[in-house]
Amino acid sequence: STLKFKDLIPVLYQEGRFQGDPVTLGVGGFGRVQLMTTVNHGKYYAMKRVSKKQIVVKRQEEHMLFEKKILKAIQCDFIVLYAAFKDTRYIYMVMEFCGGGEIWTKLKEGRFDEHVVVFCTACVVEAYAYLHKKNIMYRDLKPENLMLDMKGYVKLVDFGFAKELIRGEKTYSFVGTPEYMAPEIIKNQGHDFAVDFWSLGILIFELLVGPPFSSSEPQKIYSKILDGELKFPPYLSEAAKSIISKLCPRPGQRLGNTKNGIKDVRHHWYSSMNWHKLRMCQLDAPTIRLIRKGPCYINFDKFPQDHTLAEEEFSGWDRDF
Structure with a gap:
């Protein structure tokens, strides 16, 4: 896909106690899923962010690499993924945003x-x-x-x-x-x-x-x-x-x-x-x-922002990611 990481920007809550914070769609042991859009705001995406350090600690390197390989190879309307990115702290998987929750x-x-x-x-x-x-x-x-x-x-x-x-x-x-x-x-x-x-x-x-x-x-x-x-x-x-x-x-x-x-x-x-x-x-x-009608995130629970940063990870297991 032609999607570039730098083009993605977080969608913010429009009302309520988290107003102005980035929208989080889900939180799990793996990290969190955030709602993103593009600068020209044509489309919404769900971006899963996983700490590379955590992946190494939990010995999930192969699972992550395989998950990306599968998602890249898949072209099926019932399965979702657009792109994958990484930096020194996180692996990011960008998926279709399923607004129904x-x-x-x-x-x-x-x-x-x-x-x-x-x-x-x-x-x-x-x-x-x-x-x-x-x-x-x-x-x-x-x-x-x-x-x-x-x-x-x-x-x-x-x-x-x-x-x-x-x-x-x-x-x-x-x-x-x-x-x-x-x-x-x-x-x-x-x-x-x-x-x-x-x-x-x-x-x-x-x-x-x-x-x-x-x-x-x-x-x-x-x-x-x-x-x-x-x-x-x-x-x-x-x-x-x-x-x-x-x-x-x-x-x-x-x-x-x-x-x-x-x-x-x-x-x-x-x-x-x-x-x-x-x-x-x-x-x-x-x-x-x-499916409820309202802001694009209405069908999801709300989560507070996470201000912590994962540690950097340089072992290189994600070279081919």
């Missing part, structure tokens, strides 16, 4: 209707189809990593746990978010693309009902996952129960991971979905009513 924030207001969940997770299926075709596992599906654009379409963000894998091989790293981890990751039996279908089943359950396996202690979450009992509430439709059950058995029997691959997922719960129109973003998104 996180699915996670919307969930706090209550569970979603089934037709909304069908639409949201169909967008995820599209992103998966694209990634898996490129031999990339995503491995970090959760409501916090799903953003809504202003048309209500769902986009995948955060590729910190993504990994390239040759078909037929397995990998043994212990990664993911506890509630969404497939049993084979927890048991360290080696895993492959099947873990993405497991987490899709968990996502569908969470959007319709709430998290199926939760506890404040990861160990307890793992035990619940290994027990593998999903308790369906009476209001869940037969079709929803069916897709979740088929996405969450043993890896070899998981929908999406058998001989017809992702086609089986598309033909199951999504039989009424017009996939072509979804891909062309020609469907009216039922999520649009979840």
